Amino acid sequence: MRSVVTHSASMSLTSLKTILVNRHIHPWLIVLVGVAAMFGPTFWGLFHGLWATDSQGHGPIVLAISLWLLWRKVPEVATLPIQPSLAWGWGVFALAMVLYALGRSQDILLFEAGTLIVVICAVVLLLKGAAAVRVLWFPLFFMVFMIPLPSVIVDAMTQPMKMAVSYAAEALLYAGGYPISRSGVILQIGQYQLLVADACAGLHTLFTLEALGLLYLNLIRHESVARNAVLAVLIVPISFTANVIRVIVLTLVTYYLGDEAGQGFLHGFAGMVLFMAALMLIILSDTLIRTAVRFWSDRVGINSVKA
Numbered sequence: 001m002r003s004v005v006t007h008s009a010s011m012s013l014t015s016l017k018t019i020l021v022n023r024h025i026h027p028w029l030i031v032l033v034g035v036a037a038m039f040g041p042t043f044w045g046l047f048h049g050l051w052a053t054d055s056q057g058h059g060p061i062v063l064a065i066s067l068w069l070l071w072r073k074v075p076e077v078a079t080l081p082i083q084p085s086l087a088w089g090w091g092v093f094a095l096a097m098v099l100y101a102l103g104r105s106q107d108i109l110l111f112e113a114g115t116l117i118v119v120i121c122a123v124v125l126l127l128k129g130a131a132a133v134r135v136l137w138f139p140l141f142f143m144v145f146m147i148p149l150p151s152v153i154v155d156a157m158t159q160p161m162k163m164a165v166s167y168a169a170e171a172l173l174y175a176g177g178y179p180i181s182r183s184g185v186i187l188q189i190g191q192y193q194l195l196v197a198d199a200c201a202g203l204h205t206l207f208t209l210e211a212l213g214l215l216y217l218n219l220i221r222h223e224s225v226a227r228n229a230v231l232a233v234l235i236v237p238i239s240f241t242a243n244v245i246r247v248i249v250l251t252l253v254t255y256y257l258g259d260e261a262g263q264g265f266l267h268g269f270a271g272m273v274l275f276m277a278a279l280m281l282i283i284l285s286d287t288l289i290r291t292a293v294r295f296w297s298d299r300v301g302i303n304s305v306k307a
Helices: 002-021 023-045 057-080 086-106 109-127 130-135 137-146 151-175 201-221 225-257 259-263 265-307
Strands: 180-183 186-189 192-195
Touching: 002 201, 023 057, 023 109, 023 192, 057 130, 057 137, 057 201, 086 109, 109 130, 109 137, 109 186, 130 137, 137 201, 137 265, 151 186, 186 225, 192 225, 201 265
Parallel strands: none
Antiparallel strands: 180 186, 186 192
């Protein structure tokens, strides 16, 4: 038994040694160490700072999904011929260093964290070529949703969104017979007042749900470009609808169970309701689009036969 285990262990060590001595692996290992050293402090600060807040809690999730999507593409990239684009690669790398230095020194997270995408593009161009970048386009694009946006942009776009969500939630609950009124983004239901916060109906929530919808499109992989485009556009009103559902759920929880329930565990549960509602609406919209396309195709086929 010991000899079998020893043989298996030696085989594993041999395989590992074969991988490590492969001359094509060494540059990627060096790059991995360099990227970890370069962006480790940045993401450590995000994990213990901005990403720990409700409004930016989607950041770690998007990062993890992006890394998983990149890992899925590794076999496909490995099969591509090595055709480095040195001019483009070094140019993109120089741009990345300028953006990183500016972001790190001036505390601009848009540049500091966003440079990771540019660095990956530059490294892939230098070590593999433009074809590999085209293969990795979606994981790299998906990383955009983890980048913290400047507060000026967030504040300017969040307030109108919160107003619209508050108005829709009030109108629906009032139509349902509930004693509710609204003043700006403050909802008054019964003896309770609720402030529609940025985390409940802000730009970050829209970004998170947009990322969820694009991930769904990537995993489903429809062949029809028009169908993908329509569904991608519908993700915006779907995100708005999901936000309205979340605010309604929180309002009803507070109305029936009290303020402590609305601000406690059930507040986090309402966040789960938001994403479940968005996912179900995306799947429902996709089903309706598929049904409409099939119906239209059948009608066109019948008309062509009659003609």
